[in-house]
Structures are given as structure tokens and as C-alpha cells.
Amino acid sequence: MTAALRAPLAGVLAGVLSVAWAAHAADDAPFVTPQHDVDVTYVMASPDPSRPQVRQRMRWSGQQQRQRVDPEGSATFMVTDYRTRLLTVVDMAHRARTTIPAPGPALSAPGQRAAGVWARGPSMVVAGQPCIVWHATDTDGRASDVCYTDDGVMLQVVRDGRVLVQADSLARVAQPDPVFAIPDGLTEVRAAHP
Template sequence: MTIAMRTPLAGVLAGVMAGVLIGAPAVSRAADDAPFVTPQHDVDVTYVITSPDPSRPPVRQRMRWSGQQQRQRVDPEGSATFMVTDYRTRLLTVVDTAHQARTTIPAPGPALSAPGQRAAGVWARGPSMVVAGQPCTVWHATDTDGRASDVCYTDDGVMLQVVRDGHVLVQADTLVRAAQPDPVFAIPDGLTEVRAAHP
């Protein structure tokens, strides 16, 4: 799995969500033996993302979600770049405001689980905990690389923490449940289209 959705740092959070959270194969299940992994309400969450390498400082990213638009916006702190993923069209747009440019690529990962629909894959329910002042349930899962992760979700589908190999990879710092204005997810006009680089 390439964290960052195969894009630079701006996509770390989105890549974790694509690879760790919704990347397992579909199986039959009981009604409540998997989490909701898509927010069922509009939310505004700030995450702290850490590296297993202690020499690298943590980074913060803001994630906003619109249930009506089925769009997610991720803003890395201190960056002129942000990302908008449209889950209806399955397109991810990286907007570079410093250079007035944008790059659009197919959104990697499986299709989004609809709000109110439990995740596909094999999950094991763990303990409850509180992250960012919010209760959540730890779910044990396997990511697209076959690595075990513990992911804490609220009952309404908001990811609050990801732990892998005993390391807290992602942790919510703040969570606000509030309607997100449509312009937050709009791609600015007049940007130069830049082709995505391919290895």
C-alpha cells in the first residue's frame, strides 16, 4: 500500500483511509460485526499523523466530509495544497494554490461504503475508548498489504485513530459535527491542469 493515495504528503490521511479502512475483501457477516467507515453526518476533523521514524515530526491534516455531495477535502497544515475526493465520480483532485494548478486522477482504493452501510471485509470488534473527547470502538482489521491495524470508529462512522504495529499512525485531535458548505469542496476555476506523474 502506498500511503498518500499515490500522491505527496497531502494525501496521507486519505491514503490511510483507502488502504487500511476500506480495503478488505467482501464477506458475508452478521449485521453488527463490522463498523461504519463513512461518516453518516457532515464532519470537520483535525488529525495528527505520526511516522514510525521518531526523527520525523508529526503532521496535522484537516478532513472535511459532505454527506450530500459525497466529497471529502483534506488540507495539510501549512501547505498550499489540498485534495478533494469525489466518491460519486471516483476522482481525486489535488489543488496547488501556490502554482494555480490542479491534477486529477482516479481515486485509488475500493468504492466508498455508503453512509449507514457497514464496511466490507473481515473485522473483529475490540474495546471502547475515548479519542478527542469522543467515544469510539476499536476494530481489528487487515489492510491491503495484509498488515494488521486497530482502527477506532465512532458509531456514526468517523475514524478517530489508527494503530499499526503498536504505533499510533493517525489520531483525531478535534471533531466537529456540523453542516459543511458546498463551496468547501468546489475546485477553483482558472487552474492549469497538470498531468499526474507516473513511475
């Protein structure tokens, strides 16, 4: 995969952070996949000091069980199909696409609570929406506080006291099927293997 295709994958990490926990089921754990169609805009910390924050839009279709992530100002977007467990990176500037297995050990289906060990924290409001902070440790052993709505929408991720991802808008509106369609006529680019 070219650097132009790899770079936007960093944005996907926010979406899959919630599924990168230990593999056993949890009775007291959040829903980490939206239960309904949603359209969320996130502000994210950027590693680029000249641009301290970046934005991305995430849309979810409950019927298709697909997620689309559009980094702001990019001709690249990503579609994750939860049924096939595939992630397609679409680069419209080069009329190319790359399909790889979705990152993370598992994708939680709507209505299924997250696997792993979670500790319920306080309630808070982010982007005008109530959510519950859940304390968890990722597969790299790093502790994070992730705030989820009762219906599975991630609103904030905090690690080491720093907000990494925070929603600034959320709309629970129907998402039309074409939003998640992969355009025809794209060149298939094979992913580079390390």
C-alpha cells in the first residue's frame, strides 16, 4: 500500500480502538458499535505540530453494517464492512482502492457488548449527548477512557490525560446505501505486507 493510502488509516484507529481489547466476553461492558444509523464528526489530536487538530466524519449504516470514515480535506475515504470484516481504502485522487482485513481482533456487531475487561466510570456530556466513560486497557497495555452513548456511539477517547478523539456533532439520521458503495472502475492496489 502506498504512503498516500497508509496515512489515512491512522484515522481509522479511532473507530477500531474500541474493538482492540482482550477477546473474552464482558457482562458489564459498553456497546461499541452504533445500534442505529448515525453521522458523527470528530475532532482528533494530530501528530503534526503545524496542524494540532484534524477532523473526520464517520457514518454508520445499521442495515448494511458498514462504517464510512472521511478524513477532512482528503480525497481518500474508508469503508469497513462488519459482515465481511473487510476494510476498503478508496483513493479518488488516483482512482484506486485497497482492500484489507479490518484491523483489530474482532468487530462487535450491533447489539453485542464489547469483549474484554471494562470498568464503568462516570457519566458525562459530549457534543450535547450523554455518555458513560468506560475504563479499559488496549492490547498494548495502555489504559484509555472511552465515552460511549447507551446506543454504542463513541464520543470521546482519553489516554494519559489527553483527549485523542472527541465528537463535536452527532446526528441519528438514516444513511442512504450509496454512501457506503465502493465506486466502480477503480484500480485495485495490493496492500504491501511488512
